[in-house]
Amino acid sequence: MSTLSFAARDSATMLRRNLKHLRRYPGMMIMSLGMPVLLLLLFVGVFGGVMQVGVGAGAYVDYLVSGILLMTVGYGASMTALAVNRDMTEGIISRFRTMAITRVSVLTGHVLGAVLRTLFSAVLVVAVALLFGFRPAAGFGGWLATLGMVLLLAFALTWLAVAVGLAAKNAEGANLFILFVQVLPFLSSAFVPTDTMSGAVRWFARNEPFTPxxxxxxxxxxxxxxxxxxxxxVAWCTGFALAGYVWARALFRRDPAA
Known part of the structure; x- marks a missing residue:
């Protein structure tokens, strides 16, 4: 078998391991699925009437769904940061380092598992939004491009989350990534147009990575x-992906005794 074949086989094995862990840690899946749906229900059902004034024409749920999708990806990635950190602190990754497996497959398994979970969560969010009046106008090409954007974002944020999980000394340190994906969307165009904001907040919201x-x-x-x-x-997602991948590989190759 070629090196690429070994890497694909080992990555598939690590993917199965991570999917099986969902049964052992169901709270991770519940958080990834539940929080975005709860936010959708909260902003549509409770704040929707007020927010509609700032959005203007069209239903508020139509404006909101894209921001909730981004937060869905963020929550999924943050769960990966915690899972990777748990593997590090419990010594499992140290054991993997001694085994005859492709090293990057340990990280790739986490990334692939997270992307699959995120895709499932995104489909659920869109389905719930449709029940609350979401009426997209995209054709087949638009939905295909949306899927590609969600997958690219999930891939990028998950690699960044893997690096944070490897770098953090404990779960509290890994939780800093959750703050990153929770706070920045609120300072973006996720819930209201940036034009309705004032001063420095408007400038930051227009130029931060999540708004585009x-x-x-x-x-x-x-x-x-x-x-x-x-x-x-695409540039932001590519930058996140490259930074996360390079950082994660460097941390994973690092001698733990050094």
């Missing part, structure tokens, strides 16, 4: 132009 990603997802699903945000969104 959210605007791109919204445009793809609602059938509006994404020419001003799509390339920026």
């Amino acid at each position: 990603i959210i605007d791109t997802l919204r445009g793809l699903m609602l059938g509006t132009s994404v020419s001003g945000s799509a390339w920026i969104a």
